[in-house]
Amino acid sequence: MKNLITSQSVLDHIWEKHQLRRVDVEECFLNHFESKYIEDDRTKNKTNPPTYWFISENxxxxxxxxxxxxxxxxxxxxxxxxxxxxELSIYN
Incomplete structure (x- = not known):
């Protein structure tokens, strides 16, 4: 996924905490057929532009x-x- 931007600190974090690699995330985007995204509107997580999340499988x-x-x-x-x-219940 050429337009996926990942910082080294995020890659380090997802590896150290969850043993996930960039390719795992790319596969989730590829398998995300519904194109359903949920905006994270919690005050402590608000960003501009907004943060969105989805659940998918690698x-x-x-x-x-x-x-x-x-x-x-x-x-x-x-x-x-x-x-x-x-999170699963919110997404479904």
Whole structure:
């Protein structure tokens, strides 16, 4: 995914905390057929432009929550991790 922008600190974080790689996130975007995004409007997480998240599986059928910001034709990864039950219920 050429328009996916990932900082080294985010990549380090998702690897150290969840053993996820950039390719896992890319696969979630590729498998995200619904194109359903939820805006994170919690006060402590508000950004400009807004942060959105979705839940999708990578090619190994691992379900992940991916949070990102869309800006100027690019997608900036904020984080990715296995979703909890509350997040799954909100998304569904």
């Amino acid at each position: 090619h190994q059928s691992v379900r992940l929550k991916v949070a990102c910001v869309f800006k100027d034709g690019h997608v900036y990864l904020k984080t990715a991790y296995p979703p909890n039950e509350v």
